Amino acid sequence: GENVEQHPSTLSVQEGDSAVIKCTYSDSASNYFPWYKQELGKGPQLIIDIRSNVGEKKDQRIAVTLNKTAKHFSLHITETQPEDSAVYFCAASLDTGGFKTIFGAGTRLFVKA
Amino acid sequence: DAGVIQSPRHEVTEMGQEVTLRCKPISGHDYLFWYRQTMMRGLELLIYFNNNVPIDDSGMPEDRFSAKMPNASFSTLKIQPSEPRDSAVYFCASSFMEDSPLHFGNGTRLTVT
Numbered sequence: 001g002e003n004v005e006q007h008p009s010t011l012s013v014q015e016g017d018s019a020v021i022k023c024t025y026s027d028s029a030s031n032y033f034p035w036y037k038q039e040l041g042k043g044p045q046l047i048i049d050i051r052s053n054v055g056e057k058k059d060q061r062i063a064v065t066l067n068k069t070a071k072h073f074s075l076h077i078t079e080t081q082p083e084d085s086a087v088y089f090c091a092a093s094l095d096t097g098g099f100k101t102i103f104g105a106g107t108r109l110f111v112k113a
Numbered sequence: 114d115a116g117v118i119q120s121p122r123h124e125v126t127e128m129g130q131e132v133t134l135r136c137k138p139i140s141g142h143d144y145l146f147w148y149r150q151t152m153m154r155g156l157e158l159l160i161y162f163n164n165n166v167p168i169d170d171s172g173m174p175e176d177r178f179s180a181k182m183p184n185a186s187f188s189t190l191k192i193q194p195s196e197p198r199d200s201a202v203y204f205c206a207s208s209f210m211e212d213s214p215l216h217f218g219n220g221t222r223l224t225v226t
Contacts, residue, residue, distance in 0.1 A: 043217030
């Protein structure tokens, strides 16, 4: 089955710096790659997603890149702010006769003011 | 849009007791998912429904776990009998289509003593 690995597990940056989180997936049939942000006491919330027919997508300070050949995808956050502090999850989805979204283990991001 | 609503937010029970978790998905969403989140195993998909019909329950850990969706606006996850290792945060999520973003509730934190 699909396996998603996420690195780093913890990331600490200074306010205004950039943050990069990387994920790899195992099943080349995966075709949808969402990223979720989870704040304390809440459920994960989608922040950006990308489909397999696109290599890059940007939304204000957030961007995601996808390399299907290498089975890598990354989240880039520029000009980080304290409110970006949270746990971020990457995920990969594929249709195996039933659609499944498999999550990475998460990255805890700290943005220091 | 009230989002996905889960109840209760917290549940503390003794080993051997029956536990019922409840979820109201977003109106119009045809897919409903139950996830479990723990530090050790991250976010695990337990079961998902399409149009109230269970599609994939391969993630349900044991026969002690059961889920139902009697109508489009309500689902339950039941654990009977509960065990301490069931302690986790249980999330319900819904989506419009299979490969569209998941909308999570704020979860039920279950503690089994």
